[in-house]
Amino acid sequence: MTNISTKYMGFELASPLILGSCGLSKHLDNLKIAEDSGFGAAVLKSIFEEEIRQDVKKLFDEKHSTHYDSLAYDYLVHYQEKESFDKHLNLILEAKESLQMPVIASINCYSSRGWIKYAKMIEEAGAKALEVNFFLLPTDFNKDAEEYRKEYFSLIKELKENLNIPIALKTSFYFTDLSHFMLHLSYSGLAALVLFNRFHAPDINIETLKYKPNRSLSSTSELNETLRWIGLFSQRLRCDIAATTGVQNAEGMIKLLLAGADAVQAASIFYKNGINYGATMIKELKEWMEKQNFKTIDEFKAKLNFKNIENPSIYFRTQFMKYMAGME
Numbered sequence: 001m002t003n004i005s006t007k008y009m010g011f012e013l014a015s016p017l018i019l020g021s022c023g024l025s026k027h028l029d030n031l032k033i034a035e036d037s038g039f040g041a042a043v044l045k046s047i048f049e050e051e052i053r054q055d056v057k058k059l060f061d062e063k064h065s066t067h068y069d070s071l072a073y074d075y076l077v078h079y080q081e082k083e084s085f086d087k088h089l090n091l092i093l094e095a096k097e098s099l100q101m102p103v104i105a106s107i108n109c110y111s112s113r114g115w116i117k118y119a120k121m122i123e124e125a126g127a128k129a130l131e132v133n134f135f136l137l138p139t140d141f142n143k144d145a146e147e148y149r150k151e152y153f154s155l156i157k158e159l160k161e162n163l164n165i166p167i168a169l170k171t172s173f174y175f176t177d178l179s180h181f182m183l184h185l186s187y188s189g190l191a192a193l194v195l196f197n198r199f200h201a202p203d204i205n206i207e208t209l210k211y212k213p214n215r216s217l218s219s220t221s222e223l224n225e226t227l228r229w230i231g232l233f234s235q236r237l238r239c240d241i242a243a244t245t246g247v248q249n250a251e252g253m254i255k256l257l258l259a260g261a262d263a264v265q266a267a268s269i270f271y272k273n274g275i276n277y278g279a280t281m282i283k284e285l286k287e288w289m290e291k292q293n294f295k296t297i298d299e300f301k302a303k304l305n306f307k308n309i310e311n312p313s314i315y316f317r318t319q320f321m322k323y324m325a326g327m328e
């Protein structure tokens with residue numbers, strides 16, 4: 001009998017497939033479909049620090065455009081923050097009542113301050129875990145790497161001091177000392193690292209001469225970079241690893257598990273094929289395991305990470321060589 005349950009962030013998941021944080025995961029109906037399709041967990045759509053701050057500013061500008069009253073401002077900030085947050089808390093409550101799979105709340109922040117009270121409300125509402133999407137694009141010419149790094153550790157420290165639920169950090173690979181940094185993050189008390197966040201990148205329309213947003217959904221070609229780092233990091237970091245970006249089918253999920261991911265998150269593919277495509281991915285994972293004679297996920301997890309293969313240079317090599325690519 002094939003058993004696809006796996007451990008992630010201290011939970012026993014029914015399967016390694018997690019619905020990543022996205023617009024789909026903000027509706028209870030979709031979360032139910034995910035559970036019925038066999039997903040192991042779901043990460044709720046993030047609550048964005050940026051959005052809350054914009055809502056607060058908008059409300060304040062509307063109501064107090066002519067005079068400034070700091071007491072009123074404080075009240076409005078509190079009111080609007082609560083308003084923006086209540087929908088999220090309700091979803092957590094509803095999900096807790098109607099689902100068996102772990103529901104992971106998500107915060108997307110761009111500063112390391114001011115999140116603790118919300119993180120606590122999330123915990124009180126019944127979220128099983130918290131995923132914090134935090135990345136500071138290093139654009140400040142006056143700030144060195146050390147200053148940026150400190151912000152990550154101070155955020156984690158504060159969250160750890162105030163929460164009892166497990167915490168995951170979802171971040172990027174834009175760090176000079178990526179391996180060193182990830183190692184240190186993995187020793188900071190996090191239950192998991194979610195590698196890696198995918199960016200909303202800018203683009204330019206040369207006809208209208210305007211900027212335009214780009215890359216809304218991912219493609220398979222983005223899987224390889226994820227694969228590289230999961231293959232290099234797995235079994236060397238202290239915490240669990242969820243792989244994300246570029247997973248479009250069961251094959252992508254299996255590759256990341258073979259490289260050593262503890263769980264695999266996907267989002268774009270469910271916009272393209274519907275959430276119940278997860279059931280197909282899980283069915284194909286089981287069929288593949290049966291064909292390969294694997295009874296459990298642990299029997300093949302990390303089998304192809306860089307330490308366990310004959311030619312680890314496939315993970316290290318960055319420059320193109322014709323014989324590596326099999327091309328003349």
Ligand SMILES: Cc1cc2nc3c(=O)[nH]c(=O)nc-3n(C[C@H](O)[C@H](O)[C@H](O)COP(=O)(O)O)c2cc1C
Pocket residue numbers: 020021022023045046047106108133170196197198216217218219244245246247265266267268269
């Ligand atoms: C429409 C859309 C909305 C997303 N919203 C969030 C979000 O609120 N918070 C977050 O951490 N990631 C968000 N993501 C990123 C996904 O969780 C995921 O990390 C990323 O899309 C890479 O996975 P994929 O290749 O399977 O799409 C979003 C992705 C998409 C496509």
